[in-house]
Amino acid sequence: MWSYEKKLQYPVKVSTCNPTLARYLMEQYGGADGELAAALRYLNQRYTIPDKVIGLLTDIGTEEFAHLEMIATMIYKLTKDATPQQLRDAGLGDHYVSHDSALFYNNASGVPFTAAYIQAKGDPIADLYEDIAAEEKARATYQWIIDISDDPDLNDSLRFLREREIVHSQRFREAVEMLKEDRDQKKVF
């Protein structure tokens, strides 16, 4: 089961109403390499991964939900005071007519989230390599958002999230090594 804590993992401050930036952040909300995809990917793979790695997938998957909440908070704060005209100017006119200012799981181009973004191959090495790639793609996406962002307060939180992707990637790489060691030890001739 899961249990809620009424706090973000890391503080999220935004400088000004900025719906354009909110639109870019939707890539990490409902995009292919976003936080929703990450959480669902790891928490689904863990049932068939070797016991040694279940804890890691559970804990990283759970942390991804905390990141999803941070991204949601950013999008909410950046758009909550925006007028329909401002949303339209930011390229969120299509979003507005369907959702008003509600959040929705789509990417920066408005494409809705799909389970096709994630994989579960049942092969531990294949799954973990996918997870490493997912973390690296998310890290790169955070970097591009930081590069294009004009909000220094927000960038502080984005840098935190970028660093988390690096840590997760490193932990998954360690998990691969653990499984390889096990595999090599089991060889009997």
Place this chain on the structure above:
Amino acid sequence: MIKALPNEYYQQLEEIQAVDFVLMELTLYLDTHPADSHAIQQYNHFAHNSLLLKQKFEAKFGPLQQRSINQKNDFWMWKSGPWPWQI
């Protein structure tokens, strides 16, 4: 919607966020290094710290976690804000 919060709210919350971050980091580290007794010692030290900080915060600002004690007998405080995206 949300009345202004005292600086103390933000300070105490940030302390909790910092300690819980250490716990998260150590958790992931220990998931792949489960026999590192120095890291386990650190983990237990900060787990205790986190507990104390949360008790102090909740006594003043209401429950931070599900299953915490409700401080008032006549009002269910969990349902009250501020929620994380409102501060």
